[in-house]
Amino acid sequence: MRAVDAIMECLKAEGVEVVFGLPGGANLPTYDAFVDAGIRHVLVRHEAGGGHAAEGYAKATGKVGVAFATSGPGATNVVTPIVDAMMDSVPTVFITGQVRTDLIGTDGFQETDTLGITMPVVKHSFQIRSPLEIPRAIHEAFHLARSGRPGPVVVDIPVDLSRADIAYEPVTDLHLPGYQPTTDGNTKQIRQAAKAMASARRPVIYAGGGVVNSGASKELVEFATSDRFPVTCTLMGLGAFPAPHPQWLGMLGMHGTRTANYAMDEADLICCVGARFDDRITGKLSEFAPHAKFIHIDIDPAEISKTVPAHIPIVGDCRNVLTKLVKEYRALEGVDTTRTDEWWQMIGAWQEKHPLAYTESTDAEIKPQYMVQALYEATGGDAIVTSDVGQHQMWAAQYYHFPEPRRWINSGGLGTMGFGLPAALGAAVGCPDQTVVCIAGDGSIQMNIQELATCAEDKIPVKVFIMNNGYLGMVRQWQELFWDKRYSHVDMGSFPDFVKLAEAYGATGMRFTDKTTLVDDMKAALAIDGPVVCDVRVTREENTYPMIAPGQAAREMVG
Amino acid sequence: MGEPGTKELLSLDELEAAGNLHSGRKHVLSILVENKFGVLTRVAGLFARRGYNIDTLTVGPTEDEQYSRITLTFDGAMHSVDQVTKQLHKLINVLKIRDLDPDGTVARELALFKVAVEGAQRAEVMQIADIFRGKVVDVTRRSVIIEITGTTDKIAAFERMVRPFGLIEMMRTGEIAISRGRGET
Numbered sequence: 210m211r212a213v214d215a216i217m218e219c220l221k222a223e224g225v226e227v228v229f230g231l232p233g234g235a236n237l238p239t240y241d242a243f244v245d246a247g248i249r250h251v252l253v254r255h256e257a258g259g260g261h262a263a264e265g266y267a268k269a270t271g272k273v274g275v276a277f278a279t280s281g282p283g284a285t286n287v288v289t290p291i292v293d294a295m296m297d298s299v300p301t302v303f304i305t306g307q308v309r310t311d312l313i314g315t316d317g318f319q320e321t322d323t324l325g326i327t328m329p330v331v332k333h334s335f336q337i338r339s340p341l342e343i344p345r346a347i348h349e350a351f352h353l354a355r356s357g358r359p360g361p362v363v364v365d366i367p368v369d370l371s372r373a374d375i376a377y378e379p380v381t382d383l384h385l386p387g388y389q390p391t392t393d394g395n396t397k398q399i400r401q402a403a404k405a406m407a408s409a410r411r412p413v414i415y416a417g418g419g420v421v422n423s424g425a426s427k428e429l430v431e432f433a434t435s436d437r438f439p440v441t442c443t444l445m446g447l448g449a450f451p452a453p454h455p456q457w458l459g460m461l462g463m464h465g466t467r468t469a470n471y472a473m474d475e476a477d478l479i480c481c482v483g484a485r486f487d488d489r490i491t492g493k494l495s496e497f498a499p500h501a502k503f504i505h506i507d508i509d510p511a512e513i514s515k516t517v518p519a520h521i522p523i524v525g526d527c528r529n530v531l532t533k534l535v536k537e538y539r540a541l542e543g544v545d546t547t548r549t550d551e552w553w554q555m556i557g558a559w560q561e562k563h564p565l566a567y568t569e570s571t572d573a574e575i576k577p578q579y580m581v582q583a584l585y586e587a588t589g590g591d592a593i594v595t596s597d598v599g600q601h602q603m604w605a606a607q608y609y610h611f612p613e614p615r616r617w618i619n620s621g622g623l624g625t626m627g628f629g630l631p632a633a634l635g636a637a638v639g640c641p642d643q644t645v646v647c648i649a650g651d652g653s654i655q656m657n658i659q660e661l662a663t664c665a666e667d668k669i670p671v672k673v674f675i676m677n678n679g680y681l682g683m684v685r686q687w688q689e690l691f692w693d694k695r696y697s698h699v700d701m702g703s704f705p706d707f708v709k710l711a712e713a714y715g716a717t718g719m720r721f722t723d724k725t726t727l728v729d730d731m732k733a734a735l736a737i738d739g740p741v742v743c744d745v746r747v748t749r750e751e752n753t754y755p756m757i758a759p760g761q762a763a764r765e766m767v768g
Numbered sequence: 769m770g771e772p773g774t775k776e777l778l779s780l781d782e783l784e785a786a787g788n789l790h791s792g793r794k795h796v797l798s799i800l801v802e803n804k805f806g807v808l809t810r811v812a813g814l815f816a817r818r819g820y821n822i823d824t825l826t827v828g829p830t831e832d833e834q835y836s837r838i839t840l841t842f843d844g845a846m847h848s849v850d851q852v853t854k855q856l857h858k859l860i861n862v863l864k865i866r867d868l869d870p871d872g873t874v875a876r877e878l879a880l881f882k883v884a885v886e887g888a889q890r891a892e893v894m895q896i897a898d899i900f901r902g903k904v905v906d907v908t909r910r911s912v913i914i915e916i917t918g919t920t921d922k923i924a925a926f927e928r929m930v931r932p933f934g935l936i937e938m939m940r941t942g943e944i945a946i947s948r949g950r951g952e953t
Contacts, residue, residue, distance in 0.1 A: 477780055
């Protein structure tokens with residue numbers, strides 16, 4: 210069979226339901242194979258949209274997201290999604306076309322060193338040297354993408370090799386001798402962790418995206434409720450612990466709740482599960498959690514003690530480890546359950562004194578925070594929410610409550626503007642029975658707005674709510690706070706007209722300016738068939754608070 | 769108290785942080801990798817991306833053609849060997865990494881020195897080379913090339929000796945190292 214047909218067989222064998230991509234010269238043969246393959250292909254309008262859609266699909270479903278791009282500019286356009294998937298550990302496979310083997314190295318038309326460009330930002334990559342290698346490479350790519358710490362894998366296929374005739378047999382004997390993720394977790398260490406938690410008077414569980422990736426939410430709740438352990442989640446972990454919940458402190462980090470950050474600051478033992486002490490969490494590293502000892506559970510050994518030295522390191526899959534940890538914890542004798550009473554009193558006092566709050570407008574003006582609250586109400590909290598990057602992202606994380614994992618999809622590590630719409634598209638393709646909304650910024654949305662055409666053409670009913678303040682809001686906030694309010698190139702002006710633009714793209718366009726009718730307006734938008742873009746005009750200069758200023762410690766939160 | 773095998777709870781004061789400390793000495797990593805396209809780039813690229821400085825790096829075939837051996841030295845005062853090793857292990861093509869113990873290791877480097885010498889100085893340089901068990905591999909009227917094999921320290925010592933004569937060029941291979949005894953490196 211043709212190698213390209215073998216590629217399709219590989220995809221089917223890996224359970225691929227959908228591919229996001231855009232054809233070009235170097236993957237023409239592959240696209241020919243799509244005609245008869247029986248695999249859904251979503252034609253995106255820009256390869257970056259395809260890459261982020263694959264990410265959104267993967268984050269919403271837990272399956273591997275797949276994106277195709279041609280050589281040269283097609284491949285360079287997926288570099289941002291590849292880095293994004295690397296930073297946020299998203300299981301994805303990117304299959305790129307490459308120029309003919311005899312042209313490689315000659316600066317041929319649409320040639321680029323895809324492998325070289327992506328090498329620092331992939332979990333692994335393959336450049337096909339012989340057509341016979343194709344099936345094995347693709348199967349190994351899927352295995353690498355979804356196992357261990359998930360991530361992006363690139364398979365670069367020269368166009369002439371993709372046309373070769375090969376015999377396809379499913380590859381079952383993967384040969385990756387250098388790849389053996391530790392998934393179980395050391396039993397002694399887990400027991401030690403249980404004992405430490407039982408001794409802690411001021412414990413905090415700090416959970417991240419690893420809990421979502423390993424499907425360990427249930428186990429996390431079981432562990433937290435085996436005692437009265439307070440829980441905070443990173444931006445990537447939201448939904449891993451159900452919010453609201455009596456033991457829920459809210460998100461931590463730069464724009465987290467004061468309660469969560471103060472709890473980290475005063476804790477004597479922090480149990481980090483599937484998170485990585487990112488600088489947006491720690492603030493000033495030397496003053497981070499000064500009284501705490503650390504249990505660190507992660508499937509990637511390199512994350513343990515990378516920035517914060519762990520006292521009890523546990524390498525393993527969060528779900529496996531938490532399952533054992535619950536068992537060990539419950540088997541302990543003589544645990545004093547009243548030892549955290551004083552701790553909870555402190556936490557309660559913080560919660561009472563420092564709830565998330567903002568000043569309501571006195572007229573009909575829509576405060577951006579209220580916009581998120583209104584959307585929470587309009588959706589009944591029952592939606593997959595994607596976001597772009599900036600103030601709206603932080604407000605969404607603060608004010609929308611996620612009762613379960615895979616409901617909150619955003620770009621955390623890389624902070625990619627333009628992520629939200631294509632990610633929503635991918636999530637909606639993966640979860641057709643769920644409401645998918647994208648909370649976007651007026652800056653971010655324009656970075657991949659062309660995917661509205663994809664949504665309209667393929668009847669993908671995403672609902673986009675643009676938090677429109679006419680600014681690159683987060684940058685404006687930093688200029689206000691840290692650069693003496695010398696605004697430099699953050700005013701986005703009044704164009705485009707998002708309502709007209711939405712309509713031009715075949716979506717429904719709406720504009721909301723009145724807070725008194727906002728919830729009903731949003732409900733009306735959600736009830737419309739097909740993609741909808743709502744231009745929600747919000748307060749222009751509103752700051753995202755509270756905030757740990759860059760380089761500061763948690764206890765110095767402002768706002 | 770607090771032993772993993774016992775039922776007693778532990779005191780948090782007993783816990784000590786592990787890993788990620790700087791050893792302060794030179795480390796020689798012997799890295800067994802799959803002999804595949806781009807592997808050296810991945811290893812070198814990892815060092816560049818993470819901001820690790822490589823002092824020397826050599827790569828060559830092994831007794832098994834499926835694998836290559838990379839020998840790499842870096843300063844443990846600047847980087848945590850634990851973190852460097854763990855990051856290297858994340859590369860799919862890396863099979864095995866040994867942080868070689870200096871006492872249990874035979875390490876060698878080859879160097880070629882081109883020295884500007886004439887007349888009586890030539891004899892003097894050749895005498896120094898002799899002390900270092902070096903070999904003269906090329907002589908012209910105004911220069912001599914000497915080949916030296918040995919540890920990095922020995923080569924550095926030789927360099928100090930001949931530099932005053934007029935060192936035109938020096939080429940060094942970087943260290944290769946193998947563990948002592950019967951066991952595999």
